[in-house]
Amino acid sequence: MHNELKQSYKNIITAVGEDADREGLQDTPKRAAKAMEYLTQGYRQTLDEITNNAIFSSDADDMVLVQDIELYSMCEHHLLPFIGRCHIAYIPNGKVLGLSKFARIVDMYARRFQIQEQLTHQIAKAVEEITGAKGVGVIVEAKHMCMMMRGVEKQNSSMRTSVMLGNFRSDSKTRNEFLQLIKG
Template identity: 40%
Template sequence: MDAIVKTFPNAEKEEKATEKRARPSREEAEAAVRTLLLWAGDDPDREGLIETPQRVVKAYREMFAGYDMDPQEVLARTFEEVAGYEDMVLVKDISFHSHCEHHMVPIIGKAHVAYLPDKRVLGLSKIARVVDIFAQRLQTQEAMTAQIADAINEALMPRGIAVMIEAEHMCMAMRGIRKQGSTTITTTFTGSYRDDPTEQARFISMVRNGNAA
């Protein structure tokens, strides 16, 4: 008997959605910028804008470089010679610039990342690099907070991770309600930081005051 194969209407769409889309050529990207300049009401052929499409495309490759980087490659190397150290490792005030995925305008902020080691630690610069990798993509602050924690957890499997992000969103400052200076704070806690309020309080105290509660 021939096998019966069921076809689900959305299966093909879901499969295609998981495939990485081909990146347009540089020329296509520059043409898109030129179209936006025209749509905004300016003349892309005037002196000050002639090279703007090239500049914008070059800037986008830099600002969105995170799409070409794998956080697990950055976090691949860990260290076991820690002399029995098991207390909090905190890297705070990691400045970053990202872009809102809804309006593609800047998000400017700082991240604070801590973990409780389980026999292994990361190079401190790796934590900052992981923040940059996720920041250099179109983002929501909530997603970025969780992504940082998930990446570190996958690479290190520590006893707990705490991530706090404080940022100003230009989509609120430059458009819409236009409230300059307002800050959004998001947090993610795993393991001991999630289960032990004392560890949460200690992390927050270290971020705010520089010392344990």
């Protein structure tokens, strides 16, 4: 994969009218290929692998909130970054997930070509699947470079998406508690 990406980046540099052999660009295809491999590593990961059995029995049945998880992803429409944060809440149903695993779940799905709506849904479904939670709420807030750097060029725009599953969808008190907690 690396050599294929490297050649593709060299072709892009040439196609835009640059000299790919110019001193400052000679190693760019190699560096860009390495960066792209990293930015898309989510395709080569699985939920079981990243959670690594960090699921523990627990009597806890109150809301658990992990807030402000940084995320960096790539818009599947323009291959430009979108950058933001994710808030995840769940109501345990006999099992809790190790804290760092929430960030790993976010990263696994964010490190794929994405749209924010799908990313939010994938994170929520993954938390539900791995924990068997009574309910899951996920909110993603992000700024999209495809909207900021090109097209309409709106620098202060951001997008917010949410997915509510189980109790978060059916119980307005649970949903409202989540929304109040993330306001800080």
